[in-house]
Amino acid sequence: MKSVNIQISDFEFNQLGLNKSTLSFSELIEIIGKKITKQTLEKSIQLANKHGLSKMTMEEIDDEIKAYRNAKNNS
Structure with missing residues (x-):
């Protein structure tokens, strides 16, 4: 087995939740x-909030997906 040493800052160590x-x-x-x-x-949630998508219902999301797939299949 080989070993690799990686150096990271204390901040990065803590940010990754390493113990x-x-x-x-x-691991x-x-x-x-x-x-x-x-x-x-987190980025997806920010974008959804920015573009008002976070207010969509699951039915609206399903409809959007179906419309996209139909358009893609018909092109």
């Missing part, structure tokens, strides 16, 4: 993946 200094590669990938997913969700 130990030795992780497997799989690190999972933690970073969750962080990226959370950031993407």
Whole structure:
């Protein structure tokens, strides 16, 4: 097995919610993946609020998806 040392700031360590200094590669990938997913969700929520999409009902969202798919299939 090989080892890789990565240096990150205390801020980044805390921001990732790390609680130990030795992780497997799989653990690190999972933690970073969750962080990226959370950031993407937060950005999506901001954009939805900015463009008034956060007020849409599930039925309206479904209708938009159907309309997009129909337009895509008919082009």
